[in-house]
Amino acid sequence: MSVFALGLNHTTAPLDLRGRFAFTLEQIAPTLQGLRERLVPFGRSPAAEAAIISTCNRTELYCAAEPHLMRPALEWLAGVGGIGADALTHHAYVLQGSEAARHAFRVASGLDSMVLGEPQILGQMKQAVREADACGMLGSTLHQLFQRSFAVAKEVRTSTEIGAHSISMAAASVRLASQLFEDLRETQVLFVGAGEMIELAATHFAARSPAKIAVANRTLERGEKLAMRFGAEAMRLSDLPARLHEFDVIMSCTASSLPLIGLGAVERALKARRRRPMFMVDLAVPRDIEPEVAQLGDVYLYTVDDLSEIVQGAGEKRQAAVAQAEVIIETGVQSFVHWLDQRGTVPLIRALQAQTDDWRSTEIARAHKLLARGENVDAVLDALARGLTQKMLHGTLTELGSAAPAQREQLSETVSRLFLRGPEPRGAAFPLDENGEAL
Structure with missing residues (x-):
């Protein structure tokens, strides 16, 4: 039994390619079942364990299985994304054993994130593990890997300054909007979606007391629940094209597989606004806003990849804590590898x-x-x-x-x-015959 990880993230693959491999929570269970069915013909031992972590910055497949299953798993993942295995290999990383464990621990601790030390990834990993467990794909090996990664992440958070003063995507968006608009108190802000990232963004913008906040969501009830927290208006997603022109700032992060805001809708909104600028942030993977919108003269569109320079600038101030975090992680890796080695003796x-x-x-x-x-x-x-x-x-x-x-x-x-126990015997350690040869 071996542990391996296949993945692509913001450092290895462009946004649109990552979008091909993005999974919602509802998609994880059936996707893992598809993986199990794919690997059955190749297996010579009990079924493989597997878990998928999918965020805006990464998609990673963790497996506990025989090493010869790595290639079939890679081919399966490539097929899910609709590309060839060789094309995926060009943008993916394949890690095994201690390297896979080290990577998982670094991801959980926020060391492999676009925002150094960002806390959201830990919650996303825990949710992904629960999904894998619920559909019967999480066995003892991956359970140990992830529980140890959570413990390491907790120690990194409490023992280092890795997460201190972190600038999230939401905070970076507020900073950019402040550079475009002289006073955010005079702006009208629209949030598309009602998930954790939008909730965080709404918290940051609400602190600047904009003139108006609205939340558009596919499920009106969930949108209303988030809107009530900020004294905002809740609107239906279907009303978005007709009302887009009302808003100066638009932030979107949904699980839609297709763009929700198209080029034509933004062009009409700009015309109604008489060319007043619009600040737009698309934090979704796949995209919520068509990329062609960025070509419009009065639109300032940023994606998760566009925000990387800003958040990395803040991350550099915390590099002193990285070395301390890496020591904690390495200790956790060695402990897991020792446990894994011991598991190898169980059949004997x-x-x-x-x-x-x-x-x-x-x-x-x-x-x-x-x-x-x-x-x-x-x-x-x-x-x-x-x-x-x-x-x-x-x-x-x-x-x-x-x-x-x-x-x-x-x-x-x-x-x-x-x-032999006790003092070393004076005679031979094994019986001898009359010629002094071992029996």
């Missing part, structure tokens, strides 16, 4: 226990027969003990007797360490 341990149980049953059955015939109890017990010890030592003594001279010394040391 089970086989040994089964073998000794068989020997014990055989000797007890023989002892019962001797007692039933009226044999002396002490003699029966002695025969039982001798029978067990002979069975346990037979294979070892045979190996010692047949070992080549070059191997015998090392084998003797191993046998002594396994079987």
Whole structure:
């Protein structure tokens, strides 16, 4: 059993390619089932464990399976995104064993994010793990990997300054909007969507007391719930084209598979606004706003990738804490690898226990027969003990007797360490014949 991770993120793949591999929470379970069905013909052992983490910055597939399943898993993921395996390989990373664990721990701790130390990714990982567990794809190995990653992330948060003064995408958007509009208190702001990112963005903008806030969401009830928090207006998503011109600032982040705001709608809005500028932020992957909108003269459109320079600027101020966080992560990686190595001995341990149980049953059955015939109890017990010890030592003594001279010394040391307790015996560690040769 091996642990491996296949993924692409904001550093390896452009936004539109990441959009091909974006999954909503509702899509994760059926997608994982599809992976299981894909890997069944290749499996020589119990079904693979798997989990998918999908955010605006990354899509990652974590598996606990035999190493030979990495290539089929990569081909399956490429097929889901509608591209060739070679094309995906050009933009993806494939990590195995300790490297996969290190990556998972760094992601959970916010060290692999566009915003260094951002906390949202930890919640997204936990949600993804719950989805994998609910559909029966999370076994003991991945459970250990993710629980340890959460524990490491918690220690990084509490023991370092990695998350101090972090600038999120929402805060960066407010900063950019402030550069375009002289006073945000005179602006009208529209949020499209009602998820965690929009909620965070609304919190940042509401602190600047804009003239008006509105929330447009596919489900009106959920939009109303978020709008009430900020004294905002809730509107239906279907009303968006007709009312787009009312807003100076538009932030969108939904799970839609197609753009919600098209070029034509923005052109009409600009005409109604008499060319007054519009500030637009598209935090969705796939895009919520058609990319051609960025070509319009009075529109300032930013995507998650466009915001990277701003947030990285803030991240550089916290690089001193990264080294400390990496030490914590490395300790966690070594602990997980040790646990994983120990898991590799489980089949052998089970086989040994089964073998000794068989020997014990055989000797007890023989002892019962001797007692039933009226044999002396002490003699029966002695025969039982001798029978067990002979069975346990037979294979070892045979190996010692047949070992080549070059191997015998090392084998003797191993046998002594396994079987001999107390002071080192003066004689040989194994029986000798009359010529001094090992039996």
